Amino acid sequence: MHNVVVPPAAMSAARARERLARGDRLENAYDGDVLVGCSTVRPAVDGVVTVIARVLPEFRRREL
Numbered sequence: 001m002h003n004v005v006v007p008p009a010a011m012s013a014a015r016a017r018e019r020l021a022r023g024d025r026l027e028n029a030y031d032g033d034v035l036v037g038c039s040t041v042r043p044a045v046d047g048v049v050t051v052i053a054r055v056l057p058e059f060r061r062r063e064l
Contacts, residue, residue: 031059 019026023043029036037055
């Protein structure tokens, strides 16, 4: 999914495994059965958690 949303920053399977091993939580986001984006949640460092959300271009700026 990451490679679809952020093509210039293509992630290899090995890099994804490395992120999972260090505790990053990688998830895909769906609207029903349709893939709309993904997220990464990184473990806390000094009490700060990092959350990165990516949305496919065709699903951005839509009202709920």
